[in-house]
Amino acid sequence: EPEVTQTPSHQVTQMGQEVILRCVPISNHLYFYWYRQILGQKVEFLVSFYNNEISEKSEIFDDQFSVERPDGSNFTLKIRSTKLEDSAMYFCASMTGHEQYFGPGTRLTVT
Amino acid sequence: QKEVEQNSGPLSVPEGAIASLNCTYSDRVSQSFFWYRQYSGKSPELIMSIYSNGDKEDGRFTAQLNKASQYVSLLIRDSQPSDSATYLCALRGTTDSWGKFQFGAGTQVVVTP
Secondary structure (H helix, E strand, O other): OOOOEEEOOEEEEOOOOOEEEEEEOOOOOOEEEEEEEOOOOOOEEEEEEEOOEEEEEOOOOOOOEEEEOOOOOOEEEEEOOOOHHHOEEEEEEEEEOOEEEEOOOEEEEEO | OOOEEEOOOOEEEEOOOOEEEEEEEOOOOOOEEEEEEEOOOOOOEEEEEEOOOEEEEEOOEEEEEEOOOOEEEEEEOOOOHHHOEEEEEEEEEEOOEEEEEEEOOOEEEEEEO
16 A cells, blocks of 8 residues: 655754755655644644645744655655754655545654 | 644543544634544554535544534544544644644543453
8 A cells, every 4th residue: 555655764963953854755646745743742734735836834834944846756844954842753744635644754853 | 712622631431332532623614624543653544534514434433524513523433442542633724724734632542441
């Protein structure tokens, strides 16, 4: 069964460093998403991406964040200068029709 | 007012019983509703989606939607210990953002043998 994959599963970085989180959505899906979940808190929408551009973004998704689909399969989230409060699980999701499926997540730890 | 509200629980359910989970939302524009299950430390797994008023059944799960009351629920029949998880209510579409998903904080369900 097709699934969304994410790498790495765990990323540790120092405050101020740039990180890139990678996702491979399900191949025939057209909509892609990034979410974050701070430990013990709810899943928060960051951004949606369709037709090679951002279609929606939340107030969390500020200038420190960017997304790219550099080729036909990968979908990346870049955080330019990480802060301690960026520590969270980051989930990629992809959707076709009305069904949205999540990847396993990347745990980002900023020290 | 929270946009998607759920009782945090924990909801304790004896094995074999029915678990009833509720979710209310504030934005009448929302059109698509989803229930996800999330085990501790894992990603959300889609259980089912519902778009029309009424009931939708899938195996042991039944989702109910009432747009007039801005209410969506999930019933889990014949609850099993493996159903112990946090159940997330989500919706798609708000007044200012048709494609944005919003999640509730989740209801923790504990099924006791």
